Amino acid sequence: MESFERARLDAYFGKIGAQLAPATRPTCFMVTHLLSERPSFVQAVASVSRLRAVLPKPKSIDSTARREVERLIPCDTLSRELFGTPEAALDYFESRAAGESLVLLDVGGYFAPSLAALCERFSGSVLGVVEDTENGHRRYAGLADLACPVVSVARSPLKDPEDFLVGQSVVFSTEALLRGRGDIPSGRPALVVGFGKLGSSIARLLHAKGVHVTVFDIDPVRRAQALSQGFAVARDRETALAGAGLVLCATGALSLRGEDFPHLRNGAYVATVTSSEDELDGLPNVYSRADAGEHITRYQTTGHYFYLLNEGNAVNFLHGASVGPFIYLVQAEIVAGMHMLSRGDLAPGMHEVSATDRAAIAATWLNYFDR
Template identity: 75%
Template sequence: MESFERARLDAYFTKIAAHFLPQERVASFLITHLLAERPSFVRAVASLSDVRAVLPKPKSINAAARRDVERSVSVDALSRDLFNDPDAALDYIESRAGGERAVLLDVGGYFAPVLAHLHEQFSGEIAGVIEDTENGHRRYAALEKLPCPVVSVARSPLKDPEDYLVGQSVVFSTEAVMRGRGDILHGRPSLVIGFGKLGSSIARLLQAKGVHVTVFDIDPVRRTQALSQGFSVARDREAALTGAGLVLCATGAVSLRGEDFAHLRNGAYVATVTSSEDELELDLLPEVYTRTAVGDHVTRYRTTGHYFYLANGGNAVNFLHGASVGPFIFLVQAEILAAIRLLTDQHLAPGLHVVPAPDRAAIAATWLSYFNR
């Protein structure tokens, strides 16, 4: 970022933080994509809470941003394994914030498997969780009983611009990867698995480029939505895979299981909108496949009579080009700041919550004053 852009961003977050300053400071743990612009957001979180650790998503760490953040905050390694083991997770939180009141800022439901254990056994108090993604929202909603409040910004109207632009960046990066090998989108029927906010955005953008798009979603309501918007809708995933030259996985859950890959047509490209551990069961692919790097960020999987290409190792393809959505991401980050105050001051009941509409309106008005110029 240019210095004047960074100064404007810092001024914006200072304004937002002042508006949502909580009455009490709590400890916080921040999971985030540590991208180039992210230090400003980290500083804003630190102005409202005592950040005990930043845990960057492993596949989206900008080295300069990490160095910047490390000057004032501990940066720890993040893994699903850490937060799949209740005792290991508890030991970690205790080591950083034992006996304190703490807020967990999540991206993708990392804390969900151990939340009940943390809430029950932590020597301090888990004030609540703030979740940023649809995938994470579903992970918390699927818990039999939430032991504490979870404020989700995943379905906020302030996130709609981000979702559209993420879809745009996914299509851009997928096409760039293909063009790097001399292939193009046109003439390559595409299958979009998942017709939520991201999947529907991707499908529409591909359609606008003249690509024939088929949609598969397990939700019958979303299938009817896809039909109403002019897309072909697959009745079963296996048949859809056999005809697709490009498969874009946008479920936030498992899109392709180990046995599904055999149904891909020869030469098909596979790309995802999130990490491979969430979308693809690559570990369950038969051992008969050999893996060969055949271009920048493209791996060919090949066995006798069958081959396909995987973009970016199965991780979010748009992170190859920075995954930028411009200043619209700052709307959602501001809503996360508002959620810190909500959890800190309101002592919400256990369950899913959202940021109040007046707070979202205040965020939008402030954002417009800084970025609509």
């Protein structure tokens, strides 16, 4: 990022912070993709909270960005196990922020398994969670009894530009990896698993490249939407997998289980838009593995083989996953979510940022980036 671009970004977040700063500064833990542009956002969060630690998602860490952040804020190692049990989560929070009021910034529902115990047993208080992703939204919404408020930006209209551009980056990275093997998507029937905002973007972009696209989604409403947009719609996953030369997993939850892989057509490529732990549920042990190109693994057993891109992790992170300045809309909405939680007047349950705050964010963003 050029120095003038960084200065503009810092000025933007300064303005957002002035507009939406929490009334009182809560303590904060921050799960994030630590990409090249992210230090400005981290600093923005630190300016309106007592940011105790940044927890970078393991598959999306830019080393330069991490070094910059670590000069100001500790970066801890993130895993599902860290917050997977109440005991582990409580040990972590007590060691970092005993007795303090917490806002948790999440990307993928990492705090969800232990949230009830944290709210009940932590020596301080959990004001709530701000969640950024669809799979995280589902994890929190699926809890039997939410013990605190969760502000989700996953379904915000301010996230629509990001989702569309992430779809573009997924298609770009998938094609780049195939071309590295002397292959191309054209001529390979594609299956898009999941027709949400990301999946629909991927399907449209593949179609624009002349790829025949079939959609599979468990939601009948989304299947109807896909059909209305001219896509073939699979009635069952097994048949769809058998006919696809390229499979893009875009559910944000679980796309393929172990028993699905044998149904893949020989030589099919499989890519995902999020982490392997979210989209893929284990590969059968009968498959042997071998490198088949940069970031491509060949899985083979007797009479069957397929290729997995980037070990099943988000393929677009191989090329930076950049969506330009549109990501700053979502980041500003996360700050707005922190403001909501800091008031302490939200009931336990799922919440969204108000339309008024979203409009103010968009207007500020336009002043800085519509040039």
